Amino acid sequence: MNGTNEKWDALPISWHEEAAGQLEASETLLAWFEPDLDNRLSYARGLVVLTDRRLLSRRAQENGRASWESWPLTESMSLRTDEHGSAALLELADASGRLACWRYTAAQATAAQRLVQKWASWRRGQRAGSASERALAVCPSCGAAINADEGRCEACAAGPVKPSLSALFRLASFSRSRAGLIVLGFLLTLAATTASLVPPYLTRPIIDEVIRPWETTKTDNSSLAIWYLGGLAGAALLAWALDWAKLYVLAWVSERISADLRAKTYAHLQQLSLEFFGGKRTGDLISRISNDTERLCNFLSINLIDFASDVLMIVMTAAALLWMNPLLALAALCPFPLIVWMVARVRGRLLRGYRQAGAAWGAMTSVVADAIPGIRVVKAFAQENREIERFNASNERVFYSANRLNKVWSLFGPTVTLLTTCGLLIVWASGIWQIYLGRITLGVLTAFLALISRFYTRMESMIRMGSAVQRASASAQRIFEILDKKSNVPEPVRPIHPGRLRGKIELRGVRFKYGTREVLHGLDLIVEPGEMIGLVGPTGAGKTTLINLICRFYDVSAGAILVDGVDVRSFPVEEYRRNIGIVLQEPFLFYGTIAENIAYGRPGASRDEIVAAARAARAHEFILRLPCGYDSLVGERGQNLSGGERQRISIARALLIDPRILILDEATSSVDTETEREIQAALENLVHGRTTIAIAHRLSTLRRADRLVVVENGQIAETGRHDELLDARGSYARLHQAQMELVYGRDSSGK
Amino acid sequence: MENNGAANGQARPRPFGLRHDAWGRLVLIDAEGRQHTGVEVVRAFPISDPRHGIAICDAKGRELVWLADLDALPASLVQQIKDELTQREFMPIIHRIVKVSAPIEPSEWEVETDRGRTSFVLNSEDDVHKLDEQRALITDAHGIRYLISDIEQLDANSRRLLERYL
Numbered sequence: 010m011n012g013t014n015e016k017w018d019a020l021p022i023s024w025h026e027e028a029a030g031q032l033e034a035s036e037t038l039l040a041w042f043e044p045d046l047d048n049r050l051s052y053a054r055g056l057v058v059l060t061d062r063r064l065l066s067r068r069a070q071e072n073g074r075a076s077w078e079s080w081p082l083t084e085s086m087s088l089r090t091d092e093h094g095s096a097a098l099l100e101l102a103d104a105s106g107r108l109a110c111w112r113y114t115a116a117q118a119t120a121a122q123r124l125v126q127k128w129a130s131w132r133r134g135q136r137a138g139s140a141s142e143r144a145l146a147v148c149p150s151c152g153a154a155i156n157a158d159e160g161r162c163e164a165c166a167a168g169p170v171k172p173s174l175s176a177l178f179r180l181a182s183f184s185r186s187r188a189g190l191i192v193l194g195f196l197l198t199l200a201a202t203t204a205s206l207v208p209p210y211l212t213r214p215i216i217d218e219v220i221r222p223w224e225t226t227k228t229d230n231s232s233l234a235i236w237y238l239g240g241l242a243g244a245a246l247l248a249w250a251l252d253w254a255k256l257y258v259l260a261w262v263s264e265r266i267s268a269d270l271r272a273k274t275y276a277h278l279q280q281l282s283l284e285f286f287g288g289k290r291t292g293d294l295i296s297r298i299s300n301d302t303e304r305l306c307n308f309l310s311i312n313l314i315d316f317a318s319d320v321l322m323i324v325m326t327a328a329a330l331l332w333m334n335p336l337l338a339l340a341a342l343c344p345f346p347l348i349v350w351m352v353a354r355v356r357g358r359l360l361r362g363y364r365q366a367g368a369a370w371g372a373m374t375s376v377v378a379d380a381i382p383g384i385r386v387v388k389a390f391a392q393e394n395r396e397i398e399r400f401n402a403s404n405e406r407v408f409y410s411a412n413r414l415n416k417v418w419s420l421f422g423p424t425v426t427l428l429t430t431c432g433l434l435i436v437w438a439s440g441i442w443q444i445y446l447g448r449i450t451l452g453v454l455t456a457f458l459a460l461i462s463r464f465y466t467r468m469e470s471m472i473r474m475g476s477a478v479q480r481a482s483a484s485a486q487r488i489f490e491i492l493d494k495k496s497n498v499p500e501p502v503r504p505i506h507p508g509r510l511r512g513k514i515e516l517r518g519v520r521f522k523y524g525t526r527e528v529l530h531g532l533d534l535i536v537e538p539g540e541m542i543g544l545v546g547p548t549g550a551g552k553t554t555l556i557n558l559i560c561r562f563y564d565v566s567a568g569a570i571l572v573d574g575v576d577v578r579s580f581p582v583e584e585y586r587r588n589i590g591i592v593l594q595e596p597f598l599f600y601g602t603i604a605e606n607i608a609y610g611r612p613g614a615s616r617d618e619i620v621a622a623a624r625a626a627r628a629h630e631f632i633l634r635l636p637c638g639y640d641s642l643v644g645e646r647g648q649n650l651s652g653g654e655r656q657r658i659s660i661a662r663a664l665l666i667d668p669r670i671l672i673l674d675e676a677t678s679s680v681d682t683e684t685e686r687e688i689q690a691a692l693e694n695l696v697h698g699r700t701t702i703a704i705a706h707r708l709s710t711l712r713r714a715d716r717l718v719v720v721e722n723g724q725i726a727e728t729g730r731h732d733e734l735l736d737a738r739g740s741y742a743r744l745h746q747a748q749m750e751l752v753y754g755r756d757s758s759g760k
Numbered sequence: 761m762e763n764n765g766a767a768n769g770q771a772r773p774r775p776f777g778l779r780h781d782a783w784g785r786l787v788l789i790d791a792e793g794r795q796h797t798g799v800e801v802v803r804a805f806p807i808s809d810p811r812h813g814i815a816i817c818d819a820k821g822r823e824l825v826w827l828a829d830l831d832a833l834p835a836s837l838v839q840q841i842k843d844e845l846t847q848r849e850f851m852p853i854i855h856r857i858v859k860v861s862a863p864i865e866p867s868e869w870e871v872e873t874d875r876g877r878t879s880f881v882l883n884s885e886d887d888v889h890k891l892d893e894q895r896a897l898i899t900d901a902h903g904i905r906y907l908i909s910d911i912e913q914l915d916a917n918s919r920r921l922l923e924r925y926l
Contacts, residue, residue, distance in 0.1 A: 629823065639805050
């Protein structure tokens, strides 16, 4: 027995002590796996260990103890996983039947598959990467040492998104570059507020020094009166000029900030990997970019300015009140804490309400964005009414979520008004009483009333703003949600610049998972520069996934893809993709002219180059027949082109960037055979001299391929030339047979 | 480009001639002396670069001659080609927008063009397409295209009417 062997290091520490007792001295640990369910599918942590001579298993017993079992490895044994159910199964069997099985959840799926993989590779006698000599690799992005089995770098892995403290405050980071103008705006606000406080303040001397002396003693202070009236007029003019400057400056700044925000959100969106778009509805994204930024702009340009000047006004009025008569001021302000308390209570409810309303709005946009592109299907199945109902349902949800808000709001607003009226009432009462006692003059009371009514008007408008604030911060949260998303295809920290690649592609043990479902189980393949590879296999075998990985739309879950001997994750994404041309099954044309569409990948291309590319793609002549030639508008809202014509434009587009690596994803499967012949001819020009990976269901399309790779169930089943594969009588021969039967009928099959 | 079609390889077009036959059809006589009846002269970039890239195609749309640059041709031939193009291409240039019937589509436009005064129906605001800073292209309900060659040159009223669409 050997308890302190370092070969146990690979196991989780909690198992070291217990597992060590089970192993013999010379035994080598190959792999391990922790099933997390028992056979009745309750949670229970177990352990399965594979060594070079046995398979060991520890199961928890009901009495809390654990029992160990072991099976010496024999030739007839097989180990396999079955992941079709919601709980997966690892099964050990030999010729006589099942020996044992373990259940586990999707969380352990990768570990289980790794165990089976190790088992298989050990059985093949390759002893590739046994646990005690775990291969260490280097993270292609940051250069840190990583576990080659895991493939992902801990150091680079995106941490959990930090919750936004207050989304609105984060807007400040967008305003930093405009700090000077913002400061100017607030200084102007301050000055304007001060100017607008002059008139009520002047009421006291006007009454006490001009009107009252005339009323009581007929003293003529008319020179003073002119002086004060001049002051009033001057203050009004000053307030007008300052207001004008303030509004213009702040409106400019806020419009700028929200434009920056929109630009940044859209730019960030473009950087995110395909995985993000797979999980998002287009309508919701559109609503975030257009609606939410619009709301923020409104808030910044209208509400925030008012809000700032209101706060200033309230503070300054309160100061003026206290300075004039502290006692009266305290009486006047006594409903104030009550209002603050109410605001605080309603705030959370409003914020939730606005978030919900925003989500409902997004859902409604989604319904439209969903139905319009699919309108042909809708009409073909006569489902217009159902679509209308679907829209109505989400429209009603918008109404209800708005209505719920209004309920809170409609009660809240008038209550605030009532409280402020109470404040005024208190001022009247205590003012009259103090004049009675002779403590203050009539002028003081009048000035006080003028000031306090301003105070409460501002207060009310500020509180009403509360709703705008909540609405804006809900919008800000929805925008920052996008901005906080990290691309799953990160840029390397220490990039290697690819320049122009030679085009050698090497797949090393490539695995890929969509969520928890592994779709590629360790692919190895080397494609030489200039070679054309045809990928064949049933739908869902992982062909498109493989292509997505080579294009780096996604990153591998484990293993690596090397191009010219360098991990693709080490290349800056954009520079790498410049070497790749892709022709998809459904060519996408943007709204614009044909020339612009062909030059999409190289906007600087000259007209001669565009024409040359179109010629090579056999698109030139049909383009000349269009009324505006290369200047014809295509894409949504543009000229209608047939599938074959669109495809040839997209081939010209790929040709123009002169890529080293060319990907053809079912480029000809959506057109008739005649058009396919045209496209084939176009493709011949494209494929020549480039590393090409082509997917096709019609095997005839792949005549020119140097090698065919048959992918089945996420693994490479066969590789070879057409006739070699036919002779091998494997999966390819079966596929070929099936297609011949389709084309020529069953009788002449096998020719 | 490394894989161009054959036609592009010609630095200067091989000699050819054009004439009209008795039925008014255009006939191309190519370098080998073969005659192609009913050919058409088309511009590849009628809007963005009308002076370069002119093709002569046969009745089935196959390209017979590609003229990257007219300057390389004898003057008489250039004149023939230009005449042919003016015969074939109809794209009035709008000088003035007199009236737009309503602010919503479909709307009727009354315009003055280089080919005289006319009116047309605009189906959707998407049919007004800004080509670059100066030029705009309007496609009417029948697919007829009208060009505005310089927006700045229009009078104030026309610009105001057009502003909403750009």
